[in-house]
Amino acid sequence: MQNHYSSHYWPNIKLATPVVLAQAGQMLVNVADTVMVGQVGTIPLAAASFANSIFINVLVLGMGISFALTPLVGKAYGAKNKDECAYWFQQGMYANVIIGVLLSLVAGAIALAMPFMGQEASVVEEAIPYYILLILSILPLQVFNNYKQFAEGLSNTKIAMIITIGGNLLNVALNYVFIYGHFGVPAMGVVGAGIGTLASRIVMAIMFVFVSYRVRLFKEYRGIHVSQFSASAFKRIWKLGLPIGLQSVIEVFAFSLGSIMMGWINAVSLAAHQIVLSMASLTYMMSSGLASATTIKVSIFRGKKDYPSLKHSAFASLHLVVMFMTSMSFLFVSMRYFLPSLFVDEVEVIKTAAGLMLVAGIFQIFDGIQVVTLGILRGLEDVVMPVIGAGIAYWLISLPIGYLTAFVFEAGPIGIWVGYLSGLASAGVFLLWRFRMLYKKRYGL
Numbered sequence: 001m002q003n004h005y006s007s008h009y010w011p012n013i014k015l016a017t018p019v020v021l022a023q024a025g026q027m028l029v030n031v032a033d034t035v036m037v038g039q040v041g042t043i044p045l046a047a048a049s050f051a052n053s054i055f056i057n058v059l060v061l062g063m064g065i066s067f068a069l070t071p072l073v074g075k076a077y078g079a080k081n082k083d084e085c086a087y088w089f090q091q092g093m094y095a096n097v098i099i100g101v102l103l104s105l106v107a108g109a110i111a112l113a114m115p116f117m118g119q120e121a122s123v124v125e126e127a128i129p130y131y132i133l134l135i136l137s138i139l140p141l142q143v144f145n146n147y148k149q150f151a152e153g154l155s156n157t158k159i160a161m162i163i164t165i166g167g168n169l170l171n172v173a174l175n176y177v178f179i180y181g182h183f184g185v186p187a188m189g190v191v192g193a194g195i196g197t198l199a200s201r202i203v204m205a206i207m208f209v210f211v212s213y214r215v216r217l218f219k220e221y222r223g224i225h226v227s228q229f230s231a232s233a234f235k236r237i238w239k240l241g242l243p244i245g246l247q248s249v250i251e252v253f254a255f256s257l258g259s260i261m262m263g264w265i266n267a268v269s270l271a272a273h274q275i276v277l278s279m280a281s282l283t284y285m286m287s288s289g290l291a292s293a294t295t296i297k298v299s300i301f302r303g304k305k306d307y308p309s310l311k312h313s314a315f316a317s318l319h320l321v322v323m324f325m326t327s328m329s330f331l332f333v334s335m336r337y338f339l340p341s342l343f344v345d346e347v348e349v350i351k352t353a354a355g356l357m358l359v360a361g362i363f364q365i366f367d368g369i370q371v372v373t374l375g376i377l378r379g380l381e382d383v384v385m386p387v388i389g390a391g392i393a394y395w396l397i398s399l400p401i402g403y404l405t406a407f408v409f410e411a412g413p414i415g416i417w418v419g420y421l422s423g424l425a426s427a428g429v430f431l432l433w434r435f436r437m438l439y440k441k442r443y444g445l
Contacts, residue, residue, distance in 0.1 A: 008316035018161035020289030047126035049274030053259035064245025066145035073153025078303020086224040091233035100142035133194030140205035147208035171200035243383035254394035272352035291375025298379025325368035332361035373431035398423025
C-alpha cells in the first residue's frame, strides 16, 4: 500500500507548490503589514492586530464561498465537460460579485461596534481607518478569487501564484512609501499599510482579467456561450460554499476572540499575540495550499470515478503535511526568541511572544492535519459535518478552555493559546475520523 501512496507524493507536491506560494503570499500581506507597522510602535501594531482580527472573519468567509468553485469545476474537468466548466466560472463570477458587495456592507456595519469591544482608545482610533481600507478591498479580492478557483479547478495553479507574488511585492513597496513616508508622501503609519493592501488587491484582480484574455487555458472556455444569472446555480454555490466559509469563520472567529481577550490583558500581550499569530498563520496557509491541491485531486478523481486513487492521493497529502508541520514545530520552539525579534525590539513583547511560540509549535501538526482533511472533504462535497465539528472544537472547547486558563487560573496570554491547542487537536481528530468513515460508507474501499 505504501507504493500506492508514494506514487502520489510528487504529483501532489507539484500541483500544491504554486498554491502554497499563492496562499502563503496572501498571508504574507498581513505579515508584511505586521513587520512594517511594528517598526512604528506598539500602539500601531496593536491597532493593526485589532483590525485584522475582525476583518479576517469577513475575508475567510468570502474566500470560503469562492472555494465552492474548485470542486464543481474540478469534477466537470475530470469528466471532460468543457461546457459545464465554463458555466460554473460564469455563475461563480455572478455569485462572487454579489457576495463581495454583501460582505462589504456587513463589514462596514461591524466598524460601528469597534469602539465598544474593550480595547484601548488609542488602539481603536488608529484601527478604524485601516479597517475601512480593508473593507474596500473585499470586492476586487472576490473577483480575483473567482478566477483563481476556476483556474485551480482546471489543475492550473501557477497563474494565481505569479499574480499573488506580484501583488505582494507591490504591497511591500507601497507600504514602504505610505507607512514611513517617502518620495514626497507623508508618513501615514497603519493607514499607509491599508492603502498598500487595497491597491495591491485591485491590481491583482485587474491582472487576472488581463491574463484571461492572453492565456490559452482560458481561451477555450471564453468562446462558450455566456449564461445568464441562474438562481439555482447561485443556490448550489451558496449551499456548498457557505458551510466552507462558515467553517473557516468559526475557526478564525475563535482566534479573533482570542485577540480581543489579549487586549483585555494589555497592549504588550496583544502585540506579542499578533506576531506569533502572523507566523502560525503563515504555516497554516502553506498547509492550506496543500489542502487546496488535495481538493483539486479528489474532485478530479471523483469525476473520473477512480476511487482508489482518490484515497491514495488524500493520504499522500496527509503524510506530506505531517512532515512539513513537524519541521515547523521544531523551528518555532528552537527559535522562539529570535523570530519575534524580527518584528519588534521591545523586550517585554519578545518575551511574551516566546512563550506563545512554544504552544504554537505544539499545535502545528494538529493544524496541518485538520486543514488538509478539510480539503479532502471539500473535494467530496462534504461540508456540513465539518461546520458542526468546528463549532464544537473551537467554540465549546477552545474558547472556554482559553478563557479559564488565562483569567480564572491566571496563566495570562499563554492560557489563551492553550485553548487554541485544545481546539485544533479536537478538530484534527474529528475531521480525520469523518473522512475515513465517509470514504468507507460511499465507496466501501
